[in-house]
Amino acid sequence: MLESLLSGAAVTLQVTVLSAIVALVVAFAAGLARLSRWRAVRLATTVYVELFRGTSTIVQLYYFFFVLPLVGIILAPLETAVIVLGLNTGAYGSEVVRAAILNVPRAQVEATVALNMSRFVAMRRVIIPQAIQTMLPPFGNLLIEMMKSTALTSLITIADLAFQGRQWARNTGQVTETYVAVLLIYFLIAFPLARGVRVVERRVGRNVRVERLI
């Protein structure tokens, strides 16, 4: 049992990492877009963010996997999973980025103006580096939430830990042992991350209160 569960766990981690990369890119892109000068850009991004935050991940997964093919967009399960989780977590992440940037002390922003830096350079060299510190704990929490969401991808045929667990339990009838083991393995993956986030949270001190999002 442990063998198949662990192979599933490997897939879980794989999906998590890939989705995390997508989410990170999306979070920054969307977060910055929401602070753009152009109204259309802000609006479009807001629509995207509200859309993905307002519906549940499982619905989004099913939509991309079952509905999109009907309009001709067919994606492999792994692609679907990574894209959906990336966009979903990215939506929450964009709020973190936006809040962190807005929380950089005004004095810093004004200094960049006084030094006649272009907005792009100001962002890159001054604002974002300072904002990153406050982004870390919420990002950590989002990572944990996303790792847990990968379990949902088992419903669109991804052979992750949840999938393997369900298969094993169904085939061998050892429901208690299997599900206990699955829960334990998820816990062993998430707990160190959660601990780590709390350590970072303490170090960062005064930080943006974006608590573990549901």
Place this chain on the structure above:
Amino acid sequence: MTLSMRAVSKSYGPLEVLRSIDLTVPLGQKLAIIGPSGSGKTTLLRLVMTLEKPDSGTIEVDGELLGARRVGDKLVPDDPKHLRSVRGKIGMVFQDFNLFPRMTALQNIMLAPIEVLGMTRAAAEARARELLGVVGLSEKTDEYPRKLSGGQQQRVAIARALAMQPEIMLFDEITSALDPELIGEVLRVVRKIARETSMTMLIVTHEMNFAKDISDRVIFMDGGRIVEDTGPETMFTNPTNERTRNFLRAVLDR
């Protein structure tokens, strides 16, 4: 109704706040406690009110241990029932008033008598109105704390503590958080209580004239010890101890 503290010590980490304090306060005595900040005055009151536990030593109220029980020769941690039965004799008024923000003045005073003393609503309300009269706030029965001035809030807090009919009342710098013009009304109330009741009162204060006026006995604390313990006349006109003299000179020469 004697309060006695024997060899009571308390430290916060490396900081020794109270060093082996011995103090006996007989029934009905009005005791003023003065001294510089950090001398342990507030900690002493807090220990009596069981807000903190002494590191060593015992506190007894009328021969009954406070916050502990004696089993044979040893001291054992107290059980809640016993603790509350002894603690019920002690009341306290805080520097920050600590009124219940979502209750009216009347409700603030009524809560504890109903819940702890088992008074009926009617009896508790009558008593609360009476006490508000004593502290001069009869027209404010239905006001919420946020609508009251600091002085008024503190008077409500005093009434609230009195409602529990304690035998020992503790006053922890009750005017220190008040604007100067509001101090008088509160001190007037405390003077009244001192004159008209036989409660034992322990008053930590910076108001020297008030202390002289109201007390039967004054102790001066410094560095966690009782440095001088005498009557108000002696304390304020001719203290024997050097440190006491320095403190009073600094405080009264303003």
Place this chain on the structure above:
Amino acid sequence: MTFDFGFAQQILPTLVDGARITFIATVCGMTLALMGGLILAVVRMSQVRVLRWIGNAYVEFFRDTPLLIQLFFLFYVLPFWGITLPAIATGILGLGLNYSAYTAEIYRAGIESVPRGQWEVATALNLSSRTTWRRVVLPQAYPPVVPMFGNNLIGMFKDSMLLSTITVLELFAVTNDIGSTTYRYLEPFTLLGIIVLSLSLGGAWVVNTLSKRVAQAESTSRQPGH
């Protein structure tokens, strides 16, 4: 692929039926979570070390494992040990147990926001532990965190879609059902999207307005001079 409005109209009543189940599951789940979270919050503040540890372990466990697996566990393992519940009860239990871990944290934030002086004055007035909690601390702990509970509720509404995986015929299950039996996915899924979005965005708006109102009320109840 065009949107068939006639078909959409046809399936709407079925979707509403599913929404009713979603509503029941969410409300019952939230009730359970509010009670469970309060118990957890008190346990986590106990003087007894073991109790505190159990409470913390519970919260950590339910927050670090996926809700989906918790639901599977309850659905497949309980009957094995003789406890057979109707699917919706299992779902409500799963939601309630999971979200108790989150509401416990919300309660904690609320309780910690109550000034220490309130606890001390309760001691000075010799109030029992129960009275202190019930009449002094909790009434002051609730108002600042009501918006957080609101967000929690919206989260549970979205998570209730997971109940479809344990045969509960709530909104999402019904949507999928329509799709797989009629092979028409566009209409049911679009309607689902509209219903879910309007409820969660509407809910978020309500919570936002509520939190602004509560913030105002709190600032005026500050004691003068402080």
